[in-house]
Amino acid sequence: MPNPETVDSVVSLRGVAKVYSSGHSTVPALESAELEVRRGEFAAITGPSGCGKSTMLQILGCLDRPTSGSYLLEGRDVSTMTNDELAAMRLNHIGFVFQSFHLLPRLPVVDNVELPLVYANVRGARRRELAAAALRRVGMAHRMDHNPLQLSGGERQRVAIARALVNDPALILADEPTGNLDSNRGAEILALFHELHRSGKTILMVTHDASIAASTQRIIRLKDGRIVEDIALTRPSPAGAGDSRGGGVLSPA
Secondary structure (H helix, E strand, O other), rough: OOOOOOOEEEEEEEEEEEEEEEEEEEEEEEEEEEEEOOOOOEEEOOOOOOHHHHHHHHHOOOOOOOOEEEEEEOEEEEOOOOOOHHHHHHHHHHHEEOOOOOOOOOOOOOHHHHHHHOOOOOOHHHHHHHHHHHHOOOOHHHOOOHHHHHHOOHHHHHHHHHHHHHOOOOEEEOOOOOOOOOOOHHHHHHHHHHHHHHHHEEEEOOOOEEEEEEHOOOOEEEEOOEEEEEEEEOOOOOOOOOOOOOOOOOOOO
């Protein structure tokens, strides 16, 4: 694996393990995980159900703590942070995209995208400006005043991606982002992720779909709580790696 001292790493897992207690027994969910993800990489995390994908995603997203080992996010050891510090890392450094979108149905699209900025205490006019820019980036500016219930599944996922982008995070974590979409809409959302990658974004995507995993730069395969394969595919990093403010737009799904 690359040396974190010589590589511009966004993610560095060092001997990370997670053990859950169940009655008088313990259940290892993740064991001795070693992982480096460089700035500008697009990698897939894959493996069968129960292999540890969700546990790894929760740790990477600062939603859970490892039982042992350390996790460095942009060089900062988050495994020893307080809950408030972890919340700040989630807010300022990580963008989340979920299979089920997680949009608030009674808020207009633009207000949904503004939510991370509200928590970051960004003022109203600036919030609207940044949210509108994020929606333009994913091809949804023309729907910013609509309610999420008025949108197709592909459009809702685009809004969710805009919300993940609005704070300009160092890392985008996507959990089965095409799982609730038909094949055509799923392909369009995957194309959008590739557009974001070409602009320099660092993306880790959990997927069970082998064809989606094969479209990324790297496949990290888990089995029984262990990383059993870490395959670099023959694709170069995007020309814009390190500059996360690219502005490509694709037509809405």
